[in-house]
Amino acid sequence: xxxxxxxxxxxxxxxxxxxxxxxxxxxxxxxxxxxxxxxxxxxxxxxxxxxxxxxxxxxxxxxxxxxxxxxxxxxxxxxxxxxxxxxxxxxxxxxxxxxxxxxxxxxxxxxxxxxxxxxxxxxxxxxxxxxxxxxxxxxxxxxxxxxxxxxxxxxxxxxxxxxxxxxxxxxxxxxxxxxxxxxxxxxxxxxxxxxxxxxxxxxxxxxxxxxxxxxxxxxxxxxxxxxxxxxxxxxxxxxxxxxxxxxxxxxxxxxxxxxxxxxxxxxxxxxxxxxxxxxxxxxxxxxxxxxxxxxxxxxxxxxxxxxxxxxxxxxxxxxxxxxxxxxxxxxxxxxxxxxxxxxxxxxxxxxxxxxxxxxxxxxxxxxxxxxxxxxxxxxxxxxxxxxxxxxxxxxxxx
Amino acid sequence: xxxxxxxxxxxxxxxxxxxxxxxxxxxxxxxxxxxxxxxxxxxxxxxxxxxxxxxxxxxxxxxxxxxxxxxxxxxxxxxxxxxxxxxxxxxxxxxxxxxxxxxxxxxxxxxxxxxxxxxxxxxxxxxxxxxxxxxxxxxxxxxxxxxxxxxxxxxxxxxxxxxxxxxxxxxxxxxxxxxxxxxxxxxxxxxxxxxxx
Numbered sequence: 001x002x003x004x005x006x007x008x009x010x011x012x013x014x015x016x017x018x019x020x021x022x023x024x025x026x027x028x029x030x031x032x033x034x035x036x037x038x039x040x041x042x043x044x045x046x047x048x049x050x051x052x053x054x055x056x057x058x059x060x061x062x063x064x065x066x067x068x069x070x071x072x073x074x075x076x077x078x079x080x081x082x083x084x085x086x087x088x089x090x091x092x093x094x095x096x097x098x099x100x101x102x103x104x105x106x107x108x109x110x111x112x113x114x115x116x117x118x119x120x121x122x123x124x125x126x127x128x129x130x131x132x133x134x135x136x137x138x139x140x141x142x143x144x145x146x147x148x149x150x151x152x153x154x155x156x157x158x159x160x161x162x163x164x165x166x167x168x169x170x171x172x173x174x175x176x177x178x179x180x181x182x183x184x185x186x187x188x189x190x191x192x193x194x195x196x197x198x199x200x201x202x203x204x205x206x207x208x209x210x211x212x213x214x215x216x217x218x219x220x221x222x223x224x225x226x227x228x229x230x231x232x233x234x235x236x237x238x239x240x241x242x243x244x245x246x247x248x249x250x251x252x253x254x255x256x257x258x259x260x261x262x263x264x265x266x267x268x269x270x271x272x273x274x275x276x277x278x279x280x281x282x283x284x285x286x287x288x289x290x291x292x293x294x295x296x297x298x299x300x301x302x303x304x305x306x307x308x309x310x311x312x313x314x315x316x317x318x319x320x321x322x323x324x325x326x327x328x329x330x331x332x333x334x335x336x337x338x339x340x341x342x343x344x345x346x347x348x349x350x351x352x353x354x355x356x357x358x359x360x361x362x363x364x365x366x367x368x369x370x371x372x373x374x375x376x377x378x379x380x381x382x383x384x385x386x387x388x389x390x391x392x393x394x395x396x397x398x
Numbered sequence: 399x400x401x402x403x404x405x406x407x408x409x410x411x412x413x414x415x416x417x418x419x420x421x422x423x424x425x426x427x428x429x430x431x432x433x434x435x436x437x438x439x440x441x442x443x444x445x446x447x448x449x450x451x452x453x454x455x456x457x458x459x460x461x462x463x464x465x466x467x468x469x470x471x472x473x474x475x476x477x478x479x480x481x482x483x484x485x486x487x488x489x490x491x492x493x494x495x496x497x498x499x500x501x502x503x504x505x506x507x508x509x510x511x512x513x514x515x516x517x518x519x520x521x522x523x524x525x526x527x528x529x530x531x532x533x534x535x536x537x538x539x540x541x542x543x544x545x546x547x548x549x550x551x552x553x554x555x556x557x558x559x560x561x562x563x564x565x566x567x568x569x570x571x572x573x574x575x576x577x578x579x580x581x582x583x584x585x586x587x588x589x590x591x592x593x594x595x
Binding site for chain 2: 137140143359366367
């Protein structure tokens, strides 16, 4: 199958959507499909994969309340058109199709079946609301909508008054399950190690809650170590820890994928004290894949990831004493930790790329099925008139 | 009134007529596309339902289920397969767009499968060595596709109905004689399927 994937964000900048598109592209290529990825890129010198096509530079713009790196303008639009034409795809798969970037341009111009994936849970956008009548005919080209989580699906329902099928983000489970242990991160029964991952200066990631719980845990286990991996201002965080406990917290800064896997593989507990704003919680899956017992706040996204036979222990979000109590209980009980780790490794398999990609493939097949029954589309489709009729630049009120 | 004025009026009127004609033709084309999308989605849902019923029947015949569960599943699967051959045979598939009451039959099949596939049975049939494991994995795959196809179909229906609710479509009868498609609602959640995300 010839598949064109479009990612709205710069491919050379790390991010959840970019990783998803990259992993999906590589998985599909390994399965023998022909895949091309279109996305903006900021730096043409960086080594980009052979399946990648750039549609121009991304520019930071204020959109919907935050600054995003997006791409737009006639040059980009022409490049998107050329990519669609040259690619001669059976199907295009757009990510975040209503973000003002490459995806929306591809949606506007595509005349092959379109599958779209919605990633974020965003609050209602006023621009989207006013733009809807103009957008609607393009959106009707989408044959199948995917959301990566229940929360992303809720966004689709609110913004577009539509629905989507939920297929979660994929994780390379084996990369975590088979990562080597790192002696630096391995704890003992008296000096256990706890891992935290995420931006340390982003309050919603909840590092402050974990640090608030630390004194209670340290009183029981003086040798406890919290290993914090994630970018952010290290000095600022170090200052917030009481002086006598400062050597209990190791700030590792941003870590490589390999170090992240080794860290999760080695620690006694993985702590996810997030306060909200999580649409899926892929890091929980990574921890489960690595066999780290999970202690997570009871966000709905997390509860869903942990499953009905929970592969982790939850505590009320923001409740530091409850977190401290849960940590102490689990450190004292290796049996329960083993049970959680075993369940986690089973649970993580449902999010493995092989499972996720086969579901995405099923969606592609269904989308192509729908196309097969379509009568020949307007014969004049390639003329200017046909384009006008088709792309529907009308401004009628829906 | 001078000649120039008349010319301006005539030109203006002509442009207006062209604009209206373009808009009507555009709306009709859009609606036509949406109708064929619903049609395609319904036929693809139908195809997946047939596959689901076939794999359910195969599972029932595998000998892995106890005879009474097997009979219940086989009965529901056969009912579903029979209903299939009765509908969707007309020239215009949208005539069958109300799904011809098959919702009940398909819900019955889902319920029969859920009753038969208890946790212990599931553990048995997924063990790999079991002769039923292949039939079960086919059942799982087709059940998932039924869920997807139903969702995509209902999305397409929603879009058609949104456009057909517009005044211009109703006044100018742009939908022609095509019947109004309806969402297909039945219980398609077969147990043992992954509870993801």
